[in-house]
Each structure stands twice: as structure tokens, then as C-alpha cells.
Amino acid sequence: MTDFAASPDHATIRAQFPALAGDVVFLENAGGSQVPAVVADAIHRYLTRTYVQLGAGYPLSQQCTATVDAAHAFARTFVNAGDGQAILGSSSTALLNILSDSYAAALEPDRRIVLAETGHEANLGPWKRLESRGHEIVWWRVDPATGTCSLADLEALLDDRTALVALPHVSNLLGEIVDLPAVVAAAHAVGARVVADGVAYAPHRAIDVQAWDVDWYVYSTYKVYGPHMAVLYGKPDAVAELTGPNHFFIPDDEVPYKFEPGGANHESCAGLLALGEYLKFLAGSPAESACDRDTVERAFARMAALEEPLIERLLEYLNGRSDVRVVGPAAGGPDRVGTISFVHRSKSSREISDAVDRSEIAIRYGHMYAWHLCKALGLDLDDGVVRVSFVHYNTAAEIDRLIAVLDEVL
Ligand SMILES: Cc1ncc(COP(=O)(O)O)c(C=O)c1O
Numbered sequence: 462m463t464d465f466a467a468s469p470d471h472a473t474i475r476a477q478f479p480a481l482a483g484d485v486v487f488l489e490n491a492g493g494s495q496v497p498a499v500v501a502d503a504i505h506r507y508l509t510r511t512y513v514q515l516g517a518g519y520p521l522s523q524q525c526t527a528t529v530d531a532a533h534a535f536a537r538t539f540v541n542a543g544d545g546q547a548i549l550g551s552s553s554t555a556l557l558n559i560l561s562d563s564y565a566a567a568l569e570p571d572r573r574i575v576l577a578e579t580g581h582e583a584n585l586g587p588w589k590r591l592e593s594r595g596h597e598i599v600w601w602r603v604d605p606a607t608g609t610c611s612l613a614d615l616e617a618l619l620d621d622r623t624a625l626v627a628l629p630h631v632s633n634l635l636g637e638i639v640d641l642p643a644v645v646a647a648a649h650a651v652g653a654r655v656v657a658d659g660v661a662y663a664p665h666r667a668i669d670v671q672a673w674d675v676d677w678y679v680y681s682t683y684k685v686y687g688p689h690m691a692v693l694y695g696k697p698d699a700v701a702e703l704t705g706p707n708h709f710f711i712p713d714d715e716v717p718y719k720f721e722p723g724g725a726n727h728e729s730c731a732g733l734l735a736l737g738e739y740l741k742f743l744a745g746s747p748a749e750s751a752c753d754r755d756t757v758e759r760a761f762a763r764m765a766a767l768e769e770p771l772i773e774r775l776l777e778y779l780n781g782r783s784d785v786r787v788v789g790p791a792a793g794g795p796d797r798v799g800t801i802s803f804v805h806r807s808k809s810s811r812e813i814s815d816a817v818d819r820s821e822i823a824i825r826y827g828h829m830y831a832w833h834l835c836k837a838l839g840l841d842l843d844d845g846v847v848r849v850s851f852v853h854y855n856t857a858a859e860i861d862r863l864i865a866v867l868d869e870v871l
Contacts, residue, residue: 467745468763475854477739486822486859491633491800491829491850493683494664496732500687503735507728515727525727532730533717535737536692538754540668540678546700548693548717549725549733553660553679554583556693559720560656560677561587563703568624570595575618575653577610577628578603578837579635582830584627584658584679601628603837608635608789616647623653630678631661634831634846635789636800638662641673649674654699660684664852665768665798667761670694687736688729693720764853768799771851771860778864779803784871788838788846799855802829802846805871810847816870817847822863824849 475481477497487495507528513519515526536547550556574588578600592598599618601610615626626648631638641657648655654676659668663680670678676699683689695716705719713719737752744759746752772793779785779801788802805813814826828835828845835845849863 465745465763465766468743468759469745471767471856474743474767475856477742478854481854484821486855486862488849488851488855488859488863489823489825490664490852490855491661491684491848492825493689494686494852495854496686496688497736497739499735499738500732504688504728504732507731512728515724528734529725529727529730532725532734535734535752537694538752539757540670540680540692540694541672541754541757542694543671544697545670546695546697546717546720548695548720549730550691550693550721551726552583552689553658553681553691553693556679556691556720557583557656557658558587559706559722560693560703561591563705563720564625565591565594567703568594568596571597571622572624573597573599573618573620573622574624575599575601575615575626577601577626579608579610579632579639579834580627580629580831581633581658581660582832583660584629584656585833588625588627588656596624597622600833601626603834605838608632608838609637610639612640612643612647615644619647619651619653621651623648623651625654625656627656627658629658629661631659631665631798631800632789632831632834633661633800634802634829634834634848636661636798636802637790638666638796638798641675645674645676661800662798664764665761666765667758668694670696682729682733682736685736686739688726688732690726690729690733695720767853768851768855769793771855771857772797772799772801774857774860775801775849775864778867782871788840799851800848801850802848804840804846808871809841810844813847813867813870817863817866820862820866822859822866824863 478495480495513521533547601615603610645655656677657675659678659680663685676696678694681691704713707719707722740760741752741756743763744756746756779787784806785803810826817824826847
């Protein structure tokens with residue numbers, strides 16, 4: 462049990478986020494989260510005081526190089542990369558496209574690629590394209606009744622031709638944490654690599670790629686209280702099998718740069734790095750300390766503890782209505798994050814979402830780019846689901862405000 466005695470109270474946590482001082486209730490955090498002032502200030506400082514190009518000899522340039530290097534180091538601590546790499550890019554979609562292009566060049570013909578139907582298109586489309594290169598794409602189907610992809614079904618699809626398994630750690634629509642270590646063990650048993658999309662997991666729990674033994678793991682920093690960029694972790698032996706797309710004269714083993722054509726966004730690196738300050742604050746770590754692994758884990762344990770009662774509250778309300786069906790697990794618990802989707806018996810998701818939006822509560826409707834999942838679940842692809850997504854800075858009062866509006870709308 463984590464001791465939160467040194468951690469600040471909820472009001473003090475919220476006060477770190479300038480955007481939360483306004484009237485809007487942000488319940489669309491699976492789309493993108495707000496940033497603490499330390500992150501915004503670091504970006505402003507970088508742009509106004511040290512905005513020069515990296516790699517030159519003058520001190521300001523060296524300072525910028527150090528910031529970008531430190532952002533990579535922070536990302537490695539954040540995912541617990543060990544000897545692995547943290548590749549920075551403009552988005553998870555962009556990084557996964559780079560990864561699939563690299564595999565396209567490296568894979569021998571006629572390999573099998575297994576895709577979880579629960580996935581966001583960012584971790585499906587880039588792999589589906591490899592079919593045109595003579596690889597076989599096999600779908601790991603979702604059970605429409607449970608909304609899960611079963612391990613037994615995966616094992617039946619794996620063979621010695623299987624090169625890759627791509628799946629979401631958490632579906633951005635269903636909100637359930639998948640047993641990633643079990644998937645990795647099954648894939649590794651046939652020599653396949655695992656590409657996990659952690660975008661919908663990362664805002665809620667500490668990432669631990671070493672504990673999971675996963676080969677590739679991607680998440681978007683703009684959904685995790687940071688600037689608009691993304692991180693792709695690569696295990697050392699998986700990285701060594703590929704050649705990144707950066708210029709020919711950059712050595713193949715100059716990783717992560719070989720996988721960062723054009724380099725990472727410099728001011729965003731400054732912002733990402735500053736997130737460490739917020740994590741220390743949340744964890745109750747001394748301000749003068751470094752943001753180490755222990756801090757990351759304690760900060761996320763605090764986030765999960767703050768989020769849990771909100772999940773229970775909203776699920777209790779939705780489950781209590783006979784005209785609503787939760788899409789995803791109807792129960793809370795340790796394997797559930799605060800991304801909750803539902804459909805109504807007669808009202809469209811759009812109608813509901815529009816009405817809620819008018820009350821200055823930001824939510825969303827649609828297929829959320831989990832197009833294949835919505836199709837498999839028999840949902841209207843234009844209308845999809847209503848999705849309410851919250852994180853640790855949201856409050857019970859905000860959920861109650863949403864419930865009051867839903868009571869009227871539904
Ligand atoms: C689960 C999931 N994967 C991938 C993505 C794509 O992330 P990005 O916008 O960084 O490309 C999203 C974006 O919403 C997502 O929710």
C-alpha cells in the first residue's frame with residue numbers, strides 16, 4: 462500500500478493546472494489532457510531564452526542539446542526502459558508508421574502479423590499496409606459479448622511465421638487493462654515481437670516495459686499532462702534488428718536519432734522534461750531531488766487512487782439506468798481506467814454528447830478511431846459511443862455535475 466502522507470491534497474493538485482481554474486469541466490482527457498504550469502512555463506522559457514539549434518559549439522546550443530538529451534532520459538525513466546531506447550516523435554501515429562516502415566524493410570517475405578481488433582487505427586493501419594508486401598494479416602477478434610480478445614484465441618493464431626503482435630494495452634473506448642505480460646509471453650514463445658499501444662494506459666498508471674518484457678511500447682505525451690509529442694520505447698535487441706529512416710550518413714546504431722527524422726520537437730522536450738517536476742510534487746518527493754523511478758511509481762499510484770472513486774461513481778450511475786449500456790467492463794477495480802463509454806437505447810450518441818457539451822462539460826462521441834472495434838461490436842460507425850474520460854485531476858463534484866446533466870438529457 463503506497464503511503465500518500467507527503468502527497469498534496471486534491472485542491473492543491475488541481476491548482477497546478479491553469480486550465481482547471483475556468484468553468485469548463487474536462488471529461489475528454491482520453492483525447493488530450495491539460496498541462497501543469499511547470500510544463501507550460503518550461504516551454505515558454507525555452508522558446509524565449511534558449512531557442513537555438515542543437516549540436517553547435519556555443520554554450521546556448523549545448524544547453525539545448527542537453528535539454529533534448531535530458532528529455533530522452535526522462536522518457537526512459539518514465540517507461541522504465543533500462544537499456545532500451547526512448548524514441549521521440551510528433552505523435553504515436555507517426556512513430557508507429559516509422560516502426561512499420563522499418564519492419565517492412567527488415568522482414569523476410571510471408572510473415573504473419575496479428576492485429577487485435579480492439580486497437581486504435583494508429584496501431585492497425587501501419588501494419589495492415591504490410592499486406593501489400595506479401596505478409597499475412599490475421600485478426601485477433603474481439604468477443605462482442607465481453608469486449609475482450611481472449612488469450613486462448615491469440616494462442617491459436619500464433620505460429621512460427623508470426624513476426625508481430627500489435628495490440629492496445631488499454632482500448633481507448635473500453636477502458637480495460639489487458640494482461641500484457643501474458644500476451645508477451647505467448648508471442649515470445651513463437652519468437653514474435655509485441656507492439657503495444659499504451660496511449661490509453663499511460664495517463665493512469667506507471668508504465669513498466671521491463672516488468673512486462675514488451676518489445677515496443679508507444680504513448681502520447683499530450684495525453685499524459687505534457688506537450689504534443691509521443692514516445693516509442695524499443696527493447697535493445699528489437700531495435701538492433703531494424704534500421705531507422707533518418708539520413709544515410711547517420712550511423713544505424715545512432716539510436717534514438719536514427720528513428721527521429723528531423724529530430725524531436727525541442728520546446729516540447731523542455732516541456733516533457735518539466736513534467737518530472739510535477740510528478741515529484743505529486744509523489745511528495747523533495748523538490749531538489751531527481752525525478753527517479755520511485756517518484757514516477759508513487760505519482761501514478763496517487764493518480765490511480767484519486768481516479769478510482771470517480772470510476773465507481775459514474776459506473777454506478779450508468780449501471781443503474783435500464784436505458785443505457787456501458788460498452789466495456791461495467792465494474793470498476795484495479796484493471797479499469799477512467800475511460801467509460803456507453804450507448805443509449807433510443808438516443809444517439811451525438812445527441813447526448815452535443816447536449817452535454819452545451820453545459821460546458823467536454824466529452825466526445827464517435828468511433829474514436831477504434832473503427833474495427835466499433836464494427837465488431839455492431840455499433841453505428843458514424844455515431845459510435847458516448848465517451849467520458851477522466852484523470853486524477855477531475856473531481857467527484859465534476860462527475861456529479863455530469864450526472865445531473867445526463868439525468869436531464871437521457
Ligand atoms: C489508444 C490510442 N492509440 C493511439 C492514438 C494516436 O495517438 P497520436 O494522436 O499521438 O497519434 C490515440 C489517440 O487518441 C489513442 O487513443
